[in-house]
Amino acid sequence: RSLTEAVGGDRIAVASLVPASMDAEDYQPKPEDVLRLRCARMVVRVGLDYDLWLDRLLLQAGEPELRRGGSGHVDASFAIAVLELRGMSVGPGDGHAHGSGNPHYWLDPKNAEIVTGTILEALARIDPAGASGYEANRLAFLARLDAKLKEWEARLSRLDAAPLVAYHNSWPYFARRFRLNFVGFIEIKPGIPPSASHLARMIETMRARSVRIVIREPNEAKRDVEFVARSAGAKVVVLAASVGALPGTGDYISLFDTNVAALESAFTAR
Template sequence: MVLRFAVIATWLALLSPGFAQERIQVVTTTTDLRSLTEAVGGDRIAAVNLVPASMDAEDYQPKPQDVLRLKNAHMLVRVGLDYDLWIDRLLVQAGKREIARGGPGYVDASFAIAALELRGMSVGPGDGHAHGSGNPHYWLDPKNAEIITGTILEALARIDPANAARYEANRLAFLARLRVKLVEWEEKLAPLKSTPIVAYHNSWPYFARRFRLDFAGFIETKPGVPPSPAHLAGIVKTMRERGVRIVVREPHEPDRDVAFVASKAGASVVILAASVGALPEASDYISLFDVNVEALKSAAAR
């Protein structure tokens, strides 16, 4: 009798609207956008990112299975600002109108973001990005998460209006946590205000603006192209003149040139994560900043 009741109860659960409702399949180009989409979507979505945490989206070479993922997706979230241009070709191959540009499930997360380093259609000298649409690393300003999650919320509400209130509640809860953490991060990085820093790649203008940091130079001038000896000499000269004691690199970036300029100028090398998952401890959007703030705070205390 007990077994029979258990079977009936199981069937009732399976037939209930909440259980039977299909989760929304979301494809994001990056881990950062996946984390922010999950913060809004909660358990109503199943998200997957295309670009591994260990590389820039600019360098990503799409795989055949990426098209299949898009074919099965209800929603696509991209970085935009020419950072993930390859997704346009994949969208054509997938041929799914709902997530194509202009479709209800298409999200360009750069919408309404105030982009830095805009240069029209020109390529900026030494900026490390082969495009003029602005620096694409806007997620590294935690305040921009308000705009990004707002854009994501609008798309989820369009394609799943029955759960719009749940998505809005998720977003507000996430932003409340983020605001508390932002005060903490600002306090911890206050001693580094105006402290000159050198980085390998120009991933950090939004982060620097938010926390009043001063990036005095960048080792890489073009993505994937090693800096010339003359450029390295110029970086060392700048570091000595300005008293730079911190050199930043991301986990996937080559160590040789970073170690060289650091040794010549008596600086410390600090490894920061520019994306969720680039370091093991940076497992979601908030912990990404926790890890980077603690690393810079420790370096400044040496």
């Protein structure tokens, strides 16, 4: 939503089907979502199997231009260099693993240039009169983002490849951009809760690697995270994987501002 607003500015009105507090992969569409889609001229999706439920919803809405291949259908993952491609190796026991790759690509700020370019192309296609304004909005946003990225990289460089653990593997793009070192995940596989033996191995790994920071998202269960952190002498840091998931993360830039500040504070307080 935030990247679409950054390009569209005051010329468009944007609404999210999925509440900010919820993982899009787990969202159960509501009847009113069909009505909202019928009023839309464009739909922007994450793609990479993260929002497969949207296809059925678009069929129910009965608006051909919003479906895959339509003029108003935008897959924001288009042209992204996807990490963790698994292809046909994904099976029934793989939980939320994605054969199309890890879908959390927006957590690399550099990917915003690609995503906003895709959005710009679609907006200009359905609203040619606004094309120049959309382009100006995008360039202004990317200039702000580039300045902030330099700041974030400098601040997170202080972590100096310190080992980190997270509950869920939402962070490969974030880690690659900011050179963070994730050494394990509390989930056995994405979407599959950890067993007692897995938790024990994780605690052992954390002690051996001197892990002092464990990351969880606001919608993830506290119990296992806090148990592992307490047992290994680590601190829990809550990060937002999407805009609006935490207070102070109301747009794309503030999402990174908040996450960078939380990590920086936890590291310096070790």
